[in-house]
Amino acid sequence: MSVDTATVKKVAGLARIAITDADAERLAPELNNILGWIEQLGEVDTSSVEPMTAVIPNKLRLRDDVVTEPDQRDAVLANAPVAEHGFFAVPKVIE
Amino acid sequence: MSDVTNLGVAALRDGIRLGEFSAREVADAFIVKVSQAKQLNAFIVETPDHAIAAAREADSARASGEKLKPLAGVPIGMKDLFCTKGVQTTAASHMLEGFKPTYESTVSQKLWDAGAGMLGKLNLDQFAMGSSNETSYFGNVISPWRRKDGGNEALAPGGSSGGSSAAISARLVPAATGTDTGGSIRQPAAFTGISGIKPTYGRCSRWGVVAFASSLDQAGSMARDVRDCAIMLEAMSGFDAKDATSLNLDVPRWEENLSGDLRGKKIGIPKEYRVDGMPSEIEALWQQGIDWLKDAGAEIVEVSLPHTKYALPAYYIIAPAEASSNLARYDGVRFGNRELPAGAGLQDMYAATRAAGFGPEVQRRILIGTYVLSAGFYDAYYTQAQKVRTLIARDFERAWLQCDLLLTPTAPSAAFALGEKSADPLAMYLNDVFTVPSSLAGIPAMSVPGGLDAGGLPLGLQIIGKPLDEQGVLNASLAIEERAGFTARPDQWW
Numbered sequence: 001m002s003v004d005t006a007t008v009k010k011v012a013g014l015a016r017i018a019i020t021d022a023d024a025e026r027l028a029p030e031l032n033n034i035l036g037w038i039e040q041l042g043e044v045d046t047s048s049v050e051p052m053t054a055v056i057p058n059k060l061r062l063r064d065d066v067v068t069e070p071d072q073r074d075a076v077l078a079n080a081p082v083a084e085h086g087f088f089a090v091p092k093v094i095e
Numbered sequence: 096m097s098d099v100t101n102l103g104v105a106a107l108r109d110g111i112r113l114g115e116f117s118a119r120e121v122a123d124a125f126i127v128k129v130s131q132a133k134q135l136n137a138f139i140v141e142t143p144d145h146a147i148a149a150a151r152e153a154d155s156a157r158a159s160g161e162k163l164k165p166l167a168g169v170p171i172g173m174k175d176l177f178c179t180k181g182v183q184t185t186a187a188s189h190m191l192e193g194f195k196p197t198y199e200s201t202v203s204q205k206l207w208d209a210g211a212g213m214l215g216k217l218n219l220d221q222f223a224m225g226s227s228n229e230t231s232y233f234g235n236v237i238s239p240w241r242r243k244d245g246g247n248e249a250l251a252p253g254g255s256s257g258g259s260s261a262a263i264s265a266r267l268v269p270a271a272t273g274t275d276t277g278g279s280i281r282q283p284a285a286f287t288g289i290s291g292i293k294p295t296y297g298r299c300s301r302w303g304v305v306a307f308a309s310s311l312d313q314a315g316s317m318a319r320d321v322r323d324c325a326i327m328l329e330a331m332s333g334f335d336a337k338d339a340t341s342l343n344l345d346v347p348r349w350e351e352n353l354s355g356d357l358r359g360k361k362i363g364i365p366k367e368y369r370v371d372g373m374p375s376e377i378e379a380l381w382q383q384g385i386d387w388l389k390d391a392g393a394e395i396v397e398v399s400l401p402h403t404k405y406a407l408p409a410y411y412i413i414a415p416a417e418a419s420s421n422l423a424r425y426d427g428v429r430f431g432n433r434e435l436p437a438g439a440g441l442q443d444m445y446a447a448t449r450a451a452g453f454g455p456e457v458q459r460r461i462l463i464g465t466y467v468l469s470a471g472f473y474d475a476y477y478t479q480a481q482k483v484r485t486l487i488a489r490d491f492e493r494a495w496l497q498c499d500l501l502l503t504p505t506a507p508s509a510a511f512a513l514g515e516k517s518a519d520p521l522a523m524y525l526n527d528v529f530t531v532p533s534s535l536a537g538i539p540a541m542s543v544p545g546g547l548d549a550g551g552l553p554l555g556l557q558i559i560g561k562p563l564d565e566q567g568v569l570n571a572s573l574a575i576e577e578r579a580g581f582t583a584r585p586d587q588w589w
Contacts, residue, residue, distance in 0.1 A: 003466070011462050011465050011466045011469065012462060013446075014465050015449070015461050015465040016423075016442070016445040017450050017453070017458055017461065017462070018443075018446035019450065027459070030459065030520060031459070031462060031463060031466070034411065034463060034521060035463070037411075038408040038409075040408055041408050041476075041483055042475070042479065044405055044482075044486065046479060046482035046485075046486070049482045050485060051478050051481030051482045052482075052485045052488065054310075054340075055535075055536060056295060056296055056342065056537050056562055058342060060339065061339065061343075063336065075197035075198075078195075079194050079195065079196075079429070079431070080428070080429055080430065081431070081432065081433035082433065088428050088429055090441050090444065091435065091439060091440055091444055092440070093440070
């Protein structure tokens with residue numbers, strides 16, 4: 001397994017992080033080093049083992065389907081980089 | 096009056112109750128200490144008004160003869176990973192610079208409800224990712240400790256709760272909150288000669304704590320001694336309907352039931368924790384810890400945790416995978432910074448915002464997490480890691496058939512110098528080798544100071560316990576504390 005710069009760019013695209021060619025060059029060996037190291041997990045025989053889903057057995061609770069905190073619009077928008085007319089504002093998506 | 100900043104949580108609480116000093120005097124004394132310690136860079140934001148308001152409330156409650164709250168008049172430091180209403184909360188990132196939550200985290204609210212005041216928001220590794228406090232957007236925290244070799248190299252206070260550990264060991268705060276995902280309370284506690292406990296996963300609510308890896312993150316307490324950690328943890332713990340993984344259990348009276356008498360207890364020594372190249376000082380300290388626990392009445396047994404060596408690689412799949420998912424929320428839309436290059440569309444805005452807002456270590460982990468979760472690799476990496484996690488938890492369950500608690504070193508070395516490991520991410524990750532297995536299993540674990548290395552730097556011992564047995568962990572830690580007689584503290588140079 002070897003991660004090349006094209007893979008780094010693809011993963012960065014999936015992660016929505018803009019990276020330059022120089023970043024990709026720098027990251028490829030770093031990620032290779034780390035991924036090479038974690039590949040030792042492949043040695044462990046896990047054929048009869050279930051993947052862990054919860055560290056402490058704990059039943060999922062359900063709550064009543066009722067509104068608990070109404071009218072929080074201003075609080076929700078308070079930290080928005082840009083908010084207009086009571087909404088989060090983003091650049092135009094459709095021309 | 097002697098300097099109240101030399102007192103810990105219990106002594107401050109009791110002194111205020113008995114009227115030996117006022118809560119206001121306490122708050123003022125610590126506020127001065129905090130303001131004089133800028134060189135340590137332990138605080139991102141100072142909040143003297145918050146501490147003074149809590150002190151006023153404690154003093155007026157006492158004056159009117161009301162029953163004082165459990166932490167009335169005790170000022171503390173709050174790791175800047177906990178959302179605090181109206182006070183900037185950044186997770187030490189540029190991404191959240193200027194973010195003022197409109198809500199309070201459950202843990203911090205519980206502490207305020209118990210009467211505590213806040214001296215400020217403590218620096219940490221960015222989004223809690225790091226073992227040295229070198230990934231904060233707001234600069235490195237400098238450990239108050241220095242090697243006794245004539246050099247004055249700046250040392251790492253540990254990570255990610257490095258602002259917390261530095262502030263406590265420098266006597267800027269009597270106690271602080273920490274969070275532990277793979278050792279972020281215990282390793283910094285060991286590096287700075289203080290105590291810190293990570294409780295069972297689910298004891299403390301994660302609501303309002305900036306998420307790193309949700310299946311691992313757990314808040315805990317850090318303070319100068321075991322009793323103070325117990326007091327703080329009691330105030331922080333408890334069921335919270337807002338956190339689906341919160342355990343619906345009563346909080347035990349950990350402080351009241353503290354006892355260093357370990358007669359009838361069996362302490363396991365996991366043989367797999369004797370790693371190659373471990374410094375002889377760590378070996379010697381571990382043996383010393385065994386002798387102390389024997390002296391406290393415990394029986395020592397050797398146990399095996401065969402999957403120990405796979406804990407770190409499993410952790411460095413699971414934690415980044417969960418981080419890549421949790422940190423997807425930082426996209427420049429709802430909070431935090433936004434980068435909008437000229438003519439950029441929505442996707443470009445996301446990518447530019449995340450490139451500018453996340454530091455190198457955070458980006459590295461998001462990329463690893465995205466990679467291991469991507470199509471074609473998910474089963475090979477993530478599912479395999481979760482299966483190995485099951486085996487690691489099973490190792491502990493089997494150990495509990497032979498013993499009640501485990502004793503190990505906390506970290507493979509004393510504090511290293513800032514910059515010493517930052518060029519090699521893998522070397523940095525290996526620092527968490529002794530703390531990560533118990534994080535993966537969700538079980539309680541604590542670090543207490545055991546002694547000093549040849550350079551005069553603190554070394555920690557770790558006690559690991561069964562699920563929900565914080566009492567056992569605290570008691571064995573107390574037995575070590577009582578015998579170690581650790582009184583060393585850093586010389587004040589700042």
